Amino acid sequence: MxxxxxxxxxxxxxxxxxxxxxxxxxxxxxGASVILSGRDQAKLDQAVASVRASGARDVEGVLADxxxxxxxxxxxxxxxxxDILVNNLGIYESKPFAEIADADWQRYFDVNVxxxxxxxxxxxxxxxxxxxxxxxxVSSETGLAVDPGMIHYAxxxxxxxxxxxxxxxxxxxxxxxVNSVMPGPTRSDGVVEFLKSxxxxxxATAEEAEAEFxxxxxxxxxxxxxxxxxxxxxxxxxxxxxxxxxxxxAAIRVEGGLINTMA
Numbered sequence: 001m002x003x004x005x006x007x008x009x010x011x012x013x014x015x016x017x018x019x020x021x022x023x024x025x026x027x028x029x030x031g032a033s034v035i036l037s038g039r040d041q042a043k044l045d046q047a048v049a050s051v052r053a054s055g056a057r058d059v060e061g062v063l064a065d066x067x068x069x070x071x072x073x074x075x076x077x078x079x080x081x082x083d084i085l086v087n088n089l090g091i092y093e094s095k096p097f098a099e100i101a102d103a104d105w106q107r108y109f110d111v112n113v114x115x116x117x118x119x120x121x122x123x124x125x126x127x128x129x130x131x132x133x134x135x136x137x138v139s140s141e142t143g144l145a146v147d148p149g150m151i152h153y154a155x156x157x158x159x160x161x162x163x164x165x166x167x168x169x170x171x172x173x174x175x176x177x178v179n180s181v182m183p184g185p186t187r188s189d190g191v192v193e194f195l196k197s198x199x200x201x202x203x204a205t206a207e208e209a210e211a212e213f214x215x216x217x218x219x220x221x222x223x224x225x226x227x228x229x230x231x232x233x234x235x236x237x238x239x240x241x242x243x244x245x246x247x248x249x250a251a252i253r254v255e256g257g258l259i260n261t262m263a
Contacts, residue, residue: 012024021051023236026234033058034056035061094194094197124178139160139181184254196209220257221258223256
C-alpha cells in the first residue's frame with residue numbers, strides 16, 4: 001500500500017531503539033524524510049545506520065535531550081519544520097506507590113509528557129498555518145487501564161491522551177490531525193529485564209517471565225504474547241499518512257485486546 005508520504009518530513013523522538021526506531025524505519029522505507037532524535041550519540045548513529053540499511057533515502061539524526069527545555073530548543077533549531085511529529089519518547093518501570101518519590105513523579109512527567117508538549121508547541125501551530133500535518137502521541141493501554149504497579153507511568157500516559165484530544169479540538173475544519181496510539185506490552189531492549197523484575201522467580205528465563213506476566217498481570221490479553229515494535233509502527237505510519245484523514249482526536253488501541261470495553 002502506498003501511504004503517500006514520500007514528500008513528507010517526519011520527526012520521531014526516542015527513536016534509537018524499540019518502538020521509536022521501528023516507527024522511524026517504517027516511515028523512512030515508505031519514502032518520508034525522517035529525523036531520529038536521541039540523547040546518546042553512539043546509539044543515535046547506530047540507529048540512523050540501521051534505518052539507512054533498510055533502503056531509506058533520507059535519514060538524519062539529531063542529538064538532543066528533549067526532556068529539557070534547552071534540549072527541545074536545540075532540536076527545533078536543527079529541525080525548524082516537519083510535516084509529521086511522532087512523540088514517542090518515554091520511560092517506564094514498576095514501583096510500589098508508597099516508594100514513588102516526588103522526584104520520580106517529576107521525572108516521569110518531564111520525560112513522558114513535557115517532551116511532547118514542548119515539540120508540539122513548536123510544530124503544531126505551523127501545521128495549522130499551512131493546513132497540513134500530523135501529530136501522534138505514543139501513549140499506552142495503561143493510560144486507560146491503570147496498572148497499580150506503575151501508577152506514575154500510567155499518569156503520564158493518561159496525560160498524553162488528554163493532550164492529544166485537546167490539540168485535536170484545535171484542528172476543526174483543517175487538514176491537520178492529532179491522534180494517540182496505545183500499545184500494549186511490546187518487545188523492546190529493556191522488556192526482558194522488566195518482566196524479570198516483576199516475576200515471582202528472579203531467576204526465571206525470559207520465556208518463563210513472559211508467560212507468567214500474561215497469565216497474571218495481563219491475563220485479559222487476547223494475543224497472550226508481547227507485541228512486536230513493527231506492529232505498532234504499522235499503525236503509526238497509517239495515522240501519519242493522508243490515508244488516515246478522517247481519523248482525528250482518536251486514541252487507537254494496538255494493545256492486543258487487553259482493554260475489554262467498547263468505548
